[in-house]
Amino acid sequence: MKTNKIGFIGGGNMASSLISGLIASGHVPEQIWVSDISPDTLTALKTQLNVNTSVNNDDIINAVDVVVLAVKPQTLSAVAQSIAAQVQQKKSLVVSIAAGINQNSLSRWLGADTAIVRCMPNTPALVLTGATALHANDKVTGEQRDLAENILRSVGIALWVEDEAELDAVTAVSGSGPAYYFLLMEAMEKAALELGLSQETARLLVQQTALGAAKIALESAESPEQLRKRVTSPGGTTQRAIETFEQGGFTELVSKALHAARDRSIEMSKQMENS
Ligand SMILES: NC(=O)C1=CN([C@@H]2O[C@H](COP(=O)(O)OP(=O)(O)OC[C@H]3O[C@@H](n4cnc5c(N)ncnc54)[C@H](OP(=O)(O)O)[C@@H]3O)[C@@H](O)[C@H]2O)C=CC1
Numbered sequence: 001m002k003t004n005k006i007g008f009i010g011g012g013n014m015a016s017s018l019i020s021g022l023i024a025s026g027h028v029p030e031q032i033w034v035s036d037i038s039p040d041t042l043t044a045l046k047t048q049l050n051v052n053t054s055v056n057n058d059d060i061i062n063a064v065d066v067v068v069l070a071v072k073p074q075t076l077s078a079v080a081q082s083i084a085a086q087v088q089q090k091k092s093l094v095v096s097i098a099a100g101i102n103q104n105s106l107s108r109w110l111g112a113d114t115a116i117v118r119c120m121p122n123t124p125a126l127v128l129t130g131a132t133a134l135h136a137n138d139k140v141t142g143e144q145r146d147l148a149e150n151i152l153r154s155v156g157i158a159l160w161v162e163d164e165a166e167l168d169a170v171t172a173v174s175g176s177g178p179a180y181y182f183l184l185m186e187a188m189e190k191a192a193l194e195l196g197l198s199q200e201t202a203r204l205l206v207q208q209t210a211l212g213a214a215k216i217a218l219e220s221a222e223s224p225e226q227l228r229k230r231v232t233s234p235g236g237t238t239q240r241a242i243e244t245f246e247q248g249g250f251t252e253l254v255s256k257a258l259h260a261a262r263d264r265s266i267e268m269s270k271q272m273e274n275s
C-alpha cells in the first residue's frame with residue numbers, strides 16, 4: 001500500500017487516466033484528492049474511483065504532499081498564479097503535465113523558489129502502460145524527484161530528461177503518440193469494412209494485431225524494421241501494401257506530423273512565456 005498524498009488540479013482525461021492507474025497499482029483512493037471547476041466531473045470521479053474531491057483548489061494543496069497540475073495549457077497560467085501563495089507557504093512539490101508550458105513560465109507563475117517537475121505522460125497510464133518523461137528544476141530535492149518518478153512509474157515507464165527542450169520531442173512522440181496509433185486503427189478498421197468484414201470482426205482483428213505488434217516489438221531484440229521484414233514475404237501481400245504506403249509518402253508524412261507536433265509544443269511554450 002502506498003501512502004503519499006497526491007492531489008490533482010483538473011479532473012479531466014489525463015488526470016482520470018493517471019488516477020485510475022494509480023489506484024490499479026496500489027494507491028488507496030483515500031490518499032488521492034482532485035479539484036475541478038465542474039461539480040459533475042467531481043461527482044463522476046467520486047462515484048467511479050472513490051477519491052476525495054473539492055471544487056476548491058486550495059483544499060487540495062492543503063491536503064497533499066504533491067500537487068499535479070492537470071488543467072489545459074490555456075488555463076494553467078490563471079490556475080498556477082491563483083495557487084502560488086499557498087504552494088509557496090506549504091513548500092509543495094508541483095508536477096505539471098501540461099504540454100507546451102515550460103519551466104520558465106511555471107516558475108514565473110508559481111514562484112522562483114517552487115520545486116517543479118514538468119513531465120509529459122500519456123493516456124495509456126489508464127491501463128498501466130503509460131510512457132512519461134520528466135524534467136526537474138533546480139529546486140527539486142532528491143526525495144521529491146523520487147516522489148514524482150514513483151507516481152508516474154506506478155502507471156508505466158518513467159524516464160528523466162536533463163535538457164528540457166527534449167520534452168517538446170517527447171510530446172510529439174509519446175504524449176500525442178497514442179492518437180497516431182488510434183488513427184491508424186481507425187483507418188485499418190474502415191478499410192476492413194470496405195473489404196467486406198463485419199464491424200465486430202474488423203475491430204477485433206485490428207485491436208489484436210496492434211497489441212500483438214506492440215508486444216512483439218517490446219519483447220524481441222529485433223528492430224521494427226527487422227520485424228517488418230519478417231512479415232513481408234518477397235512478392236507477397238505485405239510487400240504490396242508496404243509499397244503502397246511508401247508510394248503515398250508514409251514515412252515522410254509521419255516525420256512531417258511529428259515535426260509539426262514538436263513545433264506546436266515550442267510555439268505554445270513561447271506564446272506562454274511572452275504572455
Ligand atoms: N490528453 C492527453 O492525452 C494528454 C494531456 N496532457 C496534458 O494534460 C493536461 C490536461 O489535459 P486533458 O486531461 O486532456 O484536459 P481536460 O480538459 O480533459 O481536463 C482538464 C480539466 O480541468 C478542468 N478545469 C478547468 N479549469 C479549472 C480550474 N480553474 N480548476 C480546476 N480544474 C479546472 C476542466 O474543466 P472544464 O472541462 O469544465 O473546463 C477539465 O475537467 C493538459 O495540460 C494537456 O496538455 C499531457 C499528456 C497527454
Ligand SMILES: O=C(O)[C@@H]1CCC=N1
Nearest residue numbers: 098099171175176177
Ligand atoms: O494534444 C495535446 O496537446 C495533448 C498533449 C499530448 C497529448 N495531448
